[in-house]
Amino acid sequence: MRGRWRLAVAAYACLMAAWVVGNPPFAAPDEWAHYARALGLAQGAWVGEPTREYVDASLSGRQMEWVVQATRLVPVPAGLAPRGFDCNTFFPEKSAGCLRNARAVPEAIHVTTPTGTYPPALYVLPGWAALRGTSPVSALLAGRAASALVCLVLLAGLFAALWREERGALSLVGPTLALTPLAVALSATLNTSGPEILSGMAFFAALLCLTRSESPPRWVWGFAAGAGAVLALSRSMGAVWVAAEVLLVLLWRGPRALLAPARARPLAAGVMVAVLAVAIALNRLWERLYGPRVHVGFERFRPAWKQARLWWQDWLREQVGIFQYLDAPMPDWSYVAWAALLVGLLAAALWTGRGRDRVWLVLTLAGALFAPVFLYIAVIRHNGWTVQGRHVLPLTAVLPLLAGEVLSGRVVDAARARAWALLAVGGVAVLQAVAWWANAHRSAVGTLGPVWFWRAPEWSPPLGWWPWTALVLAGAGLLLLSATSRAWRAPPPASTAHR
Template identity: 25%
Template structure:
């Protein structure tokens, strides 16, 4: 007996993007926040420096006393808590050592004190946000609250990204691409005090919005898409010194893969988006000016090698490619906690699946774009180190190039959406991909927690003598992580049963096409925005319905305009 089919109402389909936003935001905040709470204090590389910088920035200290240090490293006056954070890293680089070696936090934690930071010149925007919890009564929990502020910001960026995808007529291959790009390393970074979180997810949001605007131009969605672009580009470009260059790369790639370059020009000429476009340009120019004026590219901590040559730099970095690649997937702690090789292979297979399908369905220009991203992921680190190795030595980490590298599966996901076959496959594959990716995330969480509780090579079935325990029950935390990813898998499975925008479409064609302009030059706005329909609009409506053209889910401009 065939079970009855699920036929949702058009209203249910319209609400899908909004529901996707809230489900993603709450679920990802729980998942990322779990890492933030379970990890011991200062478990992320350079987290003490970021904590000191945040506490100083939110108190109005934007420059440090660098008289005793290298350029880029200096002393701030901060509460005593932030002077003690440097004492909490005794387990760093020692995977068998648990955080019980730490002397702990004591004394008057609110008393003024001095503490150093080697990110003293970094852009203050991110630090102002995560530093806000430090203005509350100071305690040991302050550090966790600052992490959670960062987790909240990153979950918000991810939720905006997912909502943008679910506003597409055919969202599931792009969603698969984003899921593949969100590696355990990305989630781990999102849970820590570091501007790399909003840099990574701001880059992903920026790319997704640009691809949505050029591949499915929609006058009814253009305003909210542009506000999301402002948010994504701002957090992206204001994160670190290299971010403006990364943003320029992402924009160029998005333009080059536009199915119709005339669409890009049409978007730029649209006066409705000029204010938001101006804000994006202002943020980018401001980031470049700040970087040049402050000298934020200066490395506060350097490891110079006097005899190092340019040839040796290139050779050693090429030899380290496998380790840099591993860092894109998942190397936790201070580079001392690694995922099992079979888990890494699982994640690589997911990314490879998306890229292979995207290359198969893409045009030669689109295939070239994916190749350019791959080459840039390899070449950019070498180029950056060649510019600074004499002063800094080899300090590059693979995670530094994630804003570029993670663009490859996202691009491939958008390219894979062509043709009725791939759409049908996407609906079947999407829940499976989310489930497998979720399993990888849970395994990463368990491996990371085990490293701190019993040490990297400690037993899995019993606590060692002197085991470290996180501030919340670790089994409860693991259960929450499992439930989050199972819930997201179920949510995606349910979403695949909702109607979409049709079995096939041509990228670059406006989503709302007026039948009076079959070439796509006329975008319907009035009737689709809820205004009074003219007789001509009424004549067009039935034809549009027969053609499978969907209607956007307009929201009031004054509320929820960016969600």
């Protein structure tokens, strides 16, 4: 039963593949803009030409002032520029069947993209892959697959770092609840939010693994450096997330927990620190050169706080999963079910943890709940925008990871541990399948269409719906199978506990 975490990784690989193909072309948030950015960068346009030609009648004056700062003209090769793929955007009752009328621009052109100055690192591989496509759809699928591959590597490291052989499936509870359906869906799109979220989870998991003992596995040092670098280079807030996660681990475990393994492997620790320092410096340099002008302030705090409270529930639901352009929600009961699983994990961690664990769990919970509120009041509202769940998920996902680490690190009755693991991971498996179905239903027949949309879909992915539905069910089955191993065993002798 060793390494049941590999079954979980295989499960998420199936889910990601189904999302790559089963999500309609350019249906993810601003995917067309990220697609153009990736293709431009693959042709050498690290930063395109400034332009004020981009116009969106749906945006206010303040929003346009913000957008135009990052808007650039970028080159798109002949036959790869999409046209008409937004025909059902913001019309959830309308299926993606109208995409049959979408076309490619036959000649090479320059297009405007509002993501023209986003940090370039995570566009390199998707752009290289997309450039080899022969149509907008094939190019996009190639770019999605490349981005999903990056996320899958981060996900594999996440599970490997948090796996405890002596605790079995109980150590899967934290990461499976952190990997919300939204995180899985975004990891399978051409959008830097996916790698940002997965690298945030992976970096935090690596830090937790490093602080478990004075002799953590050697590979974790390199993985922590890589995941932290991806996080820092992903988006504007990447460096902030790196600093916040390091600070949380140091405050919870104490500085000695990280200094002791660093003294044991000074070279590995030094390389990790150097890589993170360089990545953070590059992030700050890029933002200084090309980043938008950000106003931070708490003026008119009271009305902003009142407005934030109205959106609080939406932000929590979005972090679990509302797909496409926030117009493809899951069933209402599924959000309640996910919340119940998360609350159950927190309750179990608070019950089994020590006093210090409980204090930091409560503080982390408060931080996760307040993160979108703070970001909205202090920054986002000044530009006329609101926060989306994906914007804060790289940070808020540390809550279930922390709770899972506390729970799997304590001695728990074997029967109770098996029940907890099977309930939590099994529930997640079902809800991941429900999330994919909700998005597929909106795409195939629209939100008002028949529940059993497989019979007469108005839109279908390549090969039809059945192969990808089977792949989702296979992923859910593998995830459930990963939780059926023995969830707890007696700890190994002290001399081999951390080999």
